Every structure is written in structure tokens, then in C-alpha cells.
Amino acid sequence: MVTEGLVVVEREGGSEKGHCHLSLTAADDATRQDHDDMARLGKPQQFKGFITVSHSSYQAERWHGTLLTFAIALISTVVNTYAAGQLPSLEGLILILHVFGFFATMISLWVKGEKADAKSVFGEFTNEAGWPNLGLAVLVGQISPIFSFLGPDGATHIAEEIKDASKVVPLCMVATAIINGTLGFLILITYLFTMGDIESVLNPSSGFSFISAYTNALGSPGGAIALASVILVLEVCSAISVLATCSRQSFAFARDNALPFSKWFATVNPKSKIPVNAVLSTTTVTILLSLINIGSTEAFSAIASLAVGSLYLSYIICVGSFIFRRMQLAPLPPARFSLGRFGMPINIFAFLYMCFAIIFTFFPNQNPVTLQTMNWSILVWGAVIIFAIIQYIFHGRKVYEGPVAYIQKVQ
Numbered sequence: 001m002v003t004e005g006l007v008v009v010e011r012e013g014g015s016e017k018g019h020c021h022l023s024l025t026a027a028d029d030a031t032r033q034d035h036d037d038m039a040r041l042g043k044p045q046q047f048k049g050f051i052t053v054s055h056s057s058y059q060a061e062r063w064h065g066t067l068l069t070f071a072i073a074l075i076s077t078v079v080n081t082y083a084a085g086q087l088p089s090l091e092g093l094i095l096i097l098h099v100f101g102f103f104a105t106m107i108s109l110w111v112k113g114e115k116a117d118a119k120s121v122f123g124e125f126t127n128e129a130g131w132p133n134l135g136l137a138v139l140v141g142q143i144s145p146i147f148s149f150l151g152p153d154g155a156t157h158i159a160e161e162i163k164d165a166s167k168v169v170p171l172c173m174v175a176t177a178i179i180n181g182t183l184g185f186l187i188l189i190t191y192l193f194t195m196g197d198i199e200s201v202l203n204p205s206s207g208f209s210f211i212s213a214y215t216n217a218l219g220s221p222g223g224a225i226a227l228a229s230v231i232l233v234l235e236v237c238s239a240i241s242v243l244a245t246c247s248r249q250s251f252a253f254a255r256d257n258a259l260p261f262s263k264w265f266a267t268v269n270p271k272s273k274i275p276v277n278a279v280l281s282t283t284t285v286t287i288l289l290s291l292i293n294i295g296s297t298e299a300f301s302a303i304a305s306l307a308v309g310s311l312y313l314s315y316i317i318c319v320g321s322f323i324f325r326r327m328q329l330a331p332l333p334p335a336r337f338s339l340g341r342f343g344m345p346i347n348i349f350a351f352l353y354m355c356f357a358i359i360f361t362f363f364p365n366q367n368p369v370t371l372q373t374m375n376w377s378i379l380v381w382g383a384v385i386i387f388a389i390i391q392y393i394f395h396g397r398k399v400y401e402g403p404v405a406y407i408q409k410v411q
Contacts, residue, residue, distance in 0.1 A: 046232045049206035053221045056205070062294050069290040072236055076243040077283045084274050087244060094237045101230035102183050106190050108227060113194030113217030121192045128202055130367035140363045147308055148184060152176040157245035157252075170337035246282045251275035257399040306377050306384075308361040312354050319351045 047068055048060045079090070131137040152173040159165040195201050196216030204212035210231070214224035254265030267277045325332065326344055339346055362378040392400070 046208060046211075046228065046235070049204075049208045049211055050225050050228065050232075052206045053211060053215065053225060060207075066290045066294055069293075070287060072239050073243075073283050073286045073290075075236070076240045077279060079240050080243050080247065080279050081272075081274060081276055084244075084272060087240075090237070091241070094234065094241075097230065097237075098234060101234065102187065105227050105230065106187060108223070109190050109194040109214070109217045112219065112223075114196060115193050121189075126198065129365065132367075139360050140365070142357060143308060143361050143363075146312075146357060146361065149177060149181070150308065150311055153311070154241065154245040157248045160252075161248075166336045243279065243282055243286075247275055247278040250282060251278040254278065258396060260395075262399075306381055309358055309377060309381050312358045312361065316351065316354050316358070319347050319354070323347050323351060 048058075048064060051058045052060065079087070083090075125134055127134050127137045129137050129140065131140060155162070155169045155172045155176075159169050162168055191210070191213055194217040195213035200216060201209045201212045206212065208228070211224055211228050214227050215221055218224055218227070250259070251266055251268070253259050254262040256262075259265050265275075265278050265281060267275065269276045323344070326347075362375055362381070364373050364375040366373055
């Protein structure tokens with residue numbers, strides 16, 4: 001993906017009020033999800049996990065992670081402001097590290113780890129979360145794979161800076177799902193065969209199950225840290241990418257007059273073509289959210305876990321609107337990437353699944369539920385939705401016109 005700089009906008013007429021409200025709600029949820037992602041990716045608990053594995057006497061403090069978050073957020077900001085032109089090259093290096101790191105991890109685990117038998121891997125099921133039956137445990141547990149597939153939409157946030165975006169962006173989204181879905185399934189099978197004692201993996205001293213799985217397989221804390229460092233580096237790089245997409249999302253939202261002080265947020269640096277104010281505001285939100293962790297880990301987790309529910313709501317609105325449009329037999333703009341006759345069935349299935357799955361994104365991870373294990377994201381999510389509705393009624397409906405009618409690239 002080659003960036004071309006941001007664009008100026010021209011509008012054609014107004015928008016239907018109902019469509020504006022749905023558009024504003026979807027954009028609000030997607031923007032909130034991006035900020036939540038940035039805060040969570042910037043919270044480098046893996047650093048503390050590495051120290052715990054190496055030095056068992058280490059006492060982790062909440063403010064340790066917060067300070068490390070500051071460092072990662074500042075690194076991401078510097079890259080996105082002063083080295084934004086190098087982001088495509090950086091993304092290429094990240095992809096190479098991703099692929100080689102995958103093979104290094106998988107080969108090391110298969111070579112060094114003791115293998116479980118296929119019967120126990122595929123035939124034994126354990127419900128350690130306290131749910132009354134295995135089916136409910138599986139439904140609640142799907143939030144992890146759901147979260148793993150939230151990333152592909154990031155390409156749409158920078159579509160205005162991509163050459164031939166109508167073709168490249170859909171291909172990137174599909175390729176991301178196919179590549180990472182395949183690699184994820186292979187590494188999952190590898191974990192199940194080589195992770196060793198399941199109790200040590202479910203209750204890791206480091207706080208990360210995969211680090212314990214590496215330690216069990218390799219028999220060496222140093223080797224486990226070496227492999228886990230690949231994931232840590234990729235996560236830091238992800239923070240850089242998330243900041244890029246989040247700032248563009250905030251910029252586009254402000255450009256449509258959907259944020260307070262929209263003019264300031266929508267300002268683009270005339271030289272670099274970077275929405276510097278949007279980048280800095282995203283970094284500020286990340287730092288402020290990370291401060292919550294010092295006072296209450298539960299409160300921070302409630303805010304950070306909004307990502308899945310918020311993005312799924314934005315997906316539901318968008319896909320549902322598309323299905324409604326198709327059922328009305330209304331004309332659609334020409335598409336260079338079309339699913340053809342499979343498009344409608346796929347969209348209906350996706351819509352129904354998301355309506356079902358979003359319920360479980362607000363479930364606590366285990367049962368019985370305590371104040372510490374309760375998933376408070378539903379409370380925060382509801383409060384933010386109410387705030388967004390009030391904002392639209394008293395402000396947004398007067399100034400928000402919805403998505404742009406067409407765009408023209410700045411030469």
C-alpha cells in the first residue's frame with residue numbers, strides 16, 4: 001500500500017437524516033474501538049511477564065505498565081509524524097518478521113517440545129472457567145478468536161492514501177484474513193500438541209499463557225523469552241499501525257463535523273499531508289486511558305474491552321444497511337471487488353452471526369462472577385452510546401452531513 005497524502009473533499013448536496021444518524025453511530029463506534037485498541041496495544045504487560053519469568057522475585061506494579069505505555073505511545077507518535085512516509089516500508093518489514101517469526105516459533109516448538117497424543121488433543125475437552133456446560137464455555141470463549149480477526153478493516157481507514165484503493169483495500173482485507181487465519185490455525189495445533197502441563201498454561205506466573213507454553217516446550221525461560229519477543233516486537237509495531245489508522249479515522253470523523261472542535265482535529269499539515277492534530281489527540285487519549293490502570297485494573301480492562309463490542313456494532317449497522325438496500329432492489333455503485341451472487345448470502349450470515357456473537361463479547365471470562373472478574377464494558381458501552389445519542393440530538397444533527405459524496409486527490 002503506497003500512501004499518497006490526504007485529500008480535499010467536495011460535497012454533493014445534503015444527506016438523509018436517518019442515514020446521518022446511522023452513519024454517525026457507526027463512525028462513533030469504530031472510532032472508539034480504534035482508541036481502545038491503541039490503549040490496549042500500548043499497555044505492554046509482556047515486558048513485565050518477561051521480567052517475572054527471569055526474576056521470580058520481581059513484584060509487578062501497575063505504574064510500571066503505565067510508564068511503558070507512555071514510551072510505546074511516544075515512539076508510535078514520532079514514527080507517525082516524522083517518519084510517516086516510511087510506513088509502507090516499515091509495514092513490509094513487519095510482514096517479513098511476522099512470517100519468519102511464525103516459522104521460527106512453530107519449528108522450535110515441534111522440535112523441542114514433548115508431543116501430546118492426537119486423542120487427547122482432539123478428543124478431550126476441559127471447562128476451567130466454571131460455566132455450567134461446555135457449550136456455554138465455548139460461546140463465551142469465542143471473544144478471543146473474534147478479537148483476532150478485527151484488524152483487516154484497518155486498511156479502510158487509510159483508503160484515501162492508497163493508490164488504486166477500490167481494488168487494493170478489499171484484496172488486503174481478504175488476504176489478511178486468509179493468511180492470518182491459516183497461520184493462526186497452524187500455530188494453534190502446534191500449541192495444543194506441545195504446550196505440556198495444561199495447569200501451568202492456564203495459571204501462568206508471567207500472566208501470559210503462551211509464555212508458559214513456550215517454557216514448557218523449550219525447557220528454557222531464556223528460549224521462551226526469545227520466541228515471545230517476536231510477538232512483543234510485532235505488538236509494538238501494531239501500536240504504530242493502529243495509531244496511523246486511528247488518527248485517520250478521527251480526522252475523517254472531524255472532517256464531517258462529527259467531533260467537538262472538528263476544525264482543529266481535521267487540520268492537515270500542508271507539507272507532510274499528515275493530520276498531526278489527530279495523531280497527537282489519539283496519543284493523548286492513549287496516555288489518559290493508561291493512567292486509569294494505576295487506580296484500577298478492572299476499570300481499565302472495562303474500557304479496553306469495548307473494542308470488540310464497539311466495532312461489531314459498527315459492522316452490524318453497515319452490513320445491515322447494505323442488506324436493507326439490496327432487499328429494496330436499490331441501485332448500488334459499481335464495485336471492482338464483488339462477491340457476485342454469493343454476496344447477499346455472505347452478508348446475511350455475517351449480520352446474523354454478529355448479532356448473536358456481540359452478546360457474548362460482554363460476558364465475564366469466568367463463573368462465578370465477582371467484582372474483579374465482572375466484565376464492566378457493557379456499562380461503559382451503554383453510557384457512551386447514550387452520550388453519542390445526546391451529542392447527535394443537540395449538536396451532531398445540525399452540522400453532521402454523513403460520508404463524503406466524492407473526493408479529489410490533492411496534487
